[in-house]
Amino acid sequence: MKDSARGLLLVTSGIFVLSFDGLLVRLAQADGWSIVFWRGLLMFLALGVFSLSAKSRASIMKHSLISAGSALLLAFTSIFFVLAVIHTTIANVVVVLSTAPLFAALFTRFFLRERVALHTWLAIGAAALGIVIVFAGTFTPTDLAGNGYALLSSAAVGANLTLLRRHPAIDRMPLIALGGLAGALIALPNAQPFGLGATSYWALAVMGLVQMPLATLMINNATRYLPSAEVALFYLLESVLGSLWAWYFLHETPASATLYGGALVIATLVVHAGLTLRPRAALPA
Secondary structure, eight states, X not given: OHHHHHHHHHHHHHHHHHTTHHHHHHHHOSOHHHHHHHHHHHHHHHHHGGGOSHXXXXXXXXXXXXXXXXXXXXXXXXXXXXXXXXXSOHHHHHHHHTTHHHHHHHHHHHHSOXXXXXXXXXXXXXXXXXXXXXXXXXXXXXXXXXXHHHHHHHHHHHHHHHHHHHOTTSOHHHHHHHHHHXXXXXXXXXXXXXXXXXXXXXXXXXXXXXXXXXXXXXXXXXXXXXXXXXXXXXXXXXXXXXXXXXXXXXXXXXXXXXXXXXXXXXXXXXXXXXXXXXXXXXXXX
């Protein structure tokens, strides 16, 4: 129970912090590639200094291929998310991101051969229904590119959580730092990092130095204690919170369906968290 409770606290806190991501991307008022560059570079600077210990270097060297794979998946998650928010509404992005548990469950089942609990499958279905209720009718043909980017970001999230679940002993912090650096290097050829306004740099600083490193660190560490499908399930909560921040700060008034669908998502997560708190066997190191 202790490990499950720790995992739930980490992932819930991480998703809450992460839910401001779409809002901060909008407030940055910059092109997508410049946002990816600065938030990736700042994440690297924020966490890189803590990733230089002998223990961290040994962890990366011992699992070099896995570390590189995770860093690239983190970079792709960031790139596709930012491009999605630039090309479509926050509501569209977060509803597509709610498919992350499906990707994580499928990857867990077919690549790790790890059994996915029935109550997790049921929770995924119920929460996804809530998201459908919340965002019913919001998609239009003009959102196709943004929706596609969001789906790629969701797949990268599920793949990375599954990879980290398979290797719980790897130090997460240097992976996040390397993921930020990889994203910045990929974005640099298309970015205009020094042509932004002062407001943009403030939003990027909050995003890159505080919000993204903290959220990613907590979510990735939750995979030490919970299966990747259960961690990814909490991205459904981001769908509700992200839309609420857009409503409050950007005046995107939610429809009445948002209240009903959001209530279903939250109720599902509460019930699922209670079931998850049952004792489970510890993972091997």
